[in-house]
Amino acid sequence: xxxxxxxxxxxxxxxxxxxxxxxxxxxxxxxxxxxxxxxxxxxxxxxxxxxxxxxxxxxxxxxxxxxxxxxxxxxxxxxxxxxxxxxxxxxxxxxxxxxxxxxxxxxxxxxxxxxxxxxxxxxxxxxxxxxxxxxxxxxxxxxxxxxxxxxxxxxxxxxxxxxxxxxxxxxxxxxxxxxxxxxxxxxxxxxxxxxxxxxxxxxxxxxxxxxxxxxxxxxxxxxxxxxxxxxxxxxxxxxxxxxxxxxxxxxxxxxxxxxxxxxxxxxxxxxxxxxxxxxxxxxxxxxxxxxxxxxxxxxxxxxxxxxxxxxxxxxxxxxxxxxxxxxxxxxxxxxxxxxxxxxxxxxxxxxxxxxxxxxxxxxxxxxxxxx
Numbered sequence: 001x002x003x004x005x006x007x008x009x010x011x012x013x014x015x016x017x018x019x020x021x022x023x024x025x026x027x028x029x030x031x032x033x034x035x036x037x038x039x040x041x042x043x044x045x046x047x048x049x050x051x052x053x054x055x056x057x058x059x060x061x062x063x064x065x066x067x068x069x070x071x072x073x074x075x076x077x078x079x080x081x082x083x084x085x086x087x088x089x090x091x092x093x094x095x096x097x098x099x100x101x102x103x104x105x106x107x108x109x110x111x112x113x114x115x116x117x118x119x120x121x122x123x124x125x126x127x128x129x130x131x132x133x134x135x136x137x138x139x140x141x142x143x144x145x146x147x148x149x150x151x152x153x154x155x156x157x158x159x160x161x162x163x164x165x166x167x168x169x170x171x172x173x174x175x176x177x178x179x180x181x182x183x184x185x186x187x188x189x190x191x192x193x194x195x196x197x198x199x200x201x202x203x204x205x206x207x208x209x210x211x212x213x214x215x216x217x218x219x220x221x222x223x224x225x226x227x228x229x230x231x232x233x234x235x236x237x238x239x240x241x242x243x244x245x246x247x248x249x250x251x252x253x254x255x256x257x258x259x260x261x262x263x264x265x266x267x268x269x270x271x272x273x274x275x276x277x278x279x280x281x282x283x284x285x286x287x288x289x290x291x292x293x294x295x296x297x298x299x300x301x302x303x304x305x306x307x308x309x310x311x312x313x314x315x316x317x318x319x320x321x322x323x324x325x326x327x328x329x330x331x332x333x334x335x336x337x338x339x340x341x342x343x344x345x346x347x348x349x350x351x352x353x354x355x356x357x358x359x360x361x362x363x364x365x366x367x368x369x370x371x
Contacts, residue, residue, distance in 0.1 A: 311351060
């Protein structure tokens with residue numbers, strides 16, 4: 001069946017009225033199949049995102065959609081309590097005629113949510129104001145969900161950000177050495193093991209009751225925020241598939257890992273790799289301006305460290321995949337994962353060199369934000 005006919009069939013099951021007048025591939029992502037579909041009835045035009053869920057990655061669509069729908073409904077209520085426009089600040093998923101928020105057809109699970117008009121995404125930071133605005137959006141996300149009933153949230157990908165287990169997986173891969181690559185990366189392996197205690201820091205804080213479990217997005221890249229075409233301000237956090245219980249520091253740290261690097265994460269020239277203090281400062285300012293009072297002091301105190309930890313964890317994952325024969329991350333050449341790992345480890349070093357300065361920036365902005 002053609003995708004055009006597929007969308008028409010799905011529209012019937014999601015109670016979308018009108019004629020399909022246009023559809024197009026909507027995303028450059030590599031996990032789900034995503035289309036924008038436009039319907040018209042009586043001169044009224046409605047646009048939707050039609051998305052095929054990748055069930056090889058997300059094996060339990062019921063738990064996945066339960067998380068997404070419950071969180072977005074909760075967000076909608078909090079946004080409206082603040083007098084803001086939930087139709088632009090929150091995704092709205094449609095219910096199928098089965099009573100579920102997805103529909104199985106032709107061996108695939110499909111979901112549909114309303115398209116937010118006059119919005120766009122970015123794959124790179126145009127200037128500091130965009131990164132600050134993204135920080136505000138993810139800060140609002142944390143603040144609005146700070147009272148969410150965590151016992152209702154499913155862990156759809158177990159131990160997704162369990163850094164000690166990521167290190168354990170690396171050690172197993174070193175021992176197995178299925179591709180005979182371990183001898184060529186002894187320096188990188190030593191780099192990881194020298195910082196093994198860092199992997200435990202956030203979990204230890206949680207065990208001590210100093211940081212809580214929160215609703216976390218777990219993929220806080222810039223392109224997972226929608227910007228308004230008229231104001232160029234971030235309005236809505238999207239791509240909610242990896243919403244799970246976790247630590248706010250995961251989301252903050254990963255945003256800095258991705259957006260604060262002065263070059264791409266697979267740049268082989270390590271001289272280009274550094275942490276942009278100005279971008280870090282901009283993101284912190286945006287993030288804390290919207291959620292400072294919702295965080296514990298321990299969370300605030302470890303914001304800078306979280307950038308190091310999440311960069312370290314990502315590097316560990318790249319190195320593990322390299323040793324395993326590149327079975328998880330998509331690669332474009334044989335040493336792609338090794339290049340990525342080295343890039344991330346260089347960024348870890350640069351964060352370490354600037355950590356005192358970064359902590360001071362956080363403290364100054366935090367004190368201003370809670371006045």
